[in-house]
Amino acid sequence: MKRRPRRTIPATLTALVLLAACVLVAIVAIQLAIGRTPIISYRSVTGTLHSIHWNDTAPLIAGGTCALLGLLLLLAALLPGRPTVLPLTGDMDAGVTRRSLRHALQNTAATVDGVTRAKLKLGRRTIVARIRTDRTNTAGLTDAVRGALDQRLDQVAPLNRPAMKIQLRATRNAP
Incomplete structure (x- = not known):
């Protein structure tokens, strides 16, 4: 589909x-x-x-x-356009809209401890997550966001799993 x-x-x-x-x-x-x-x-x-x-x-x-x-x-x-419904894995013919997948992943990234704002861009083959934090020590935050997004993608189970790129921006600098 x-x-x-x-x-x-x-x-x-x-x-x-x-x-x-x-x-x-x-x-x-x-x-x-x-x-x-x-x-x-x-x-x-x-x-x-x-x-x-x-x-x-x-x-x-x-x-x-x-x-x-x-x-x-x-x-x-x-020329084919970008699909509006992405197929899911499984026996049934099911899909998820790009908008719903983007919102679900964005909400998942925003719930990670230390993330103040998360914006996601869902491309054809990549997910670009722009994460903002107020922390001065950002060690391990990108890995935590990547893990949460991977877990959410495992739950949704799209047929073609997109690659992930996470951009972290700290609003406060370390002293």
């Missing part, structure tokens, strides 16, 4: 651009059908398009922009 994120932003932007173009065409068509002067004159548009040559800068820029946007949309559709 690896649920991938939906590509809502590229799809929404594409839909909005197409909707705006369709609304503009519909408004001009309705205005022409009822005999009113259209917002955009059909003759001026066709006259402008007939006067432009393929090797002018405007068609080259417009074509390059359209090709670039099409390539970006194609890459957004084909």
Whole structure:
């Protein structure tokens, strides 16, 4: 079970651009059908398009922009995103969301004695824990946090266990 994120932003932007173009065409068509002067004159548009040559800068820029946007949309559709649900080990088809795993690990790191604040960043293959302490002697604190996080990961049991990197920052310096 690896649920991938939906590509809502590229799809929404594409839909909005197409909707705006369709609304503009519909408004001009309705205005022409009822005999009113259209917002955009059909003759001026066709006259402008007939006067432009393929090797002018405007068609080259417009074509390059359209090709670039099409390539970006194609890459957004084909490349896999970061999974939103991480699979768990076991016989059942079960998973945990990235957000839930990050919060569980962050709460576990924050409960270690001596930790005043813990922030976790859950990457594709790594967990980066930024730990802050008020202690002047920080010996063994990173090992305690690493042990607590390892124990919590053993309880959750993700299919692919991420590597851990712990960054410790003491707010007070030793005298």
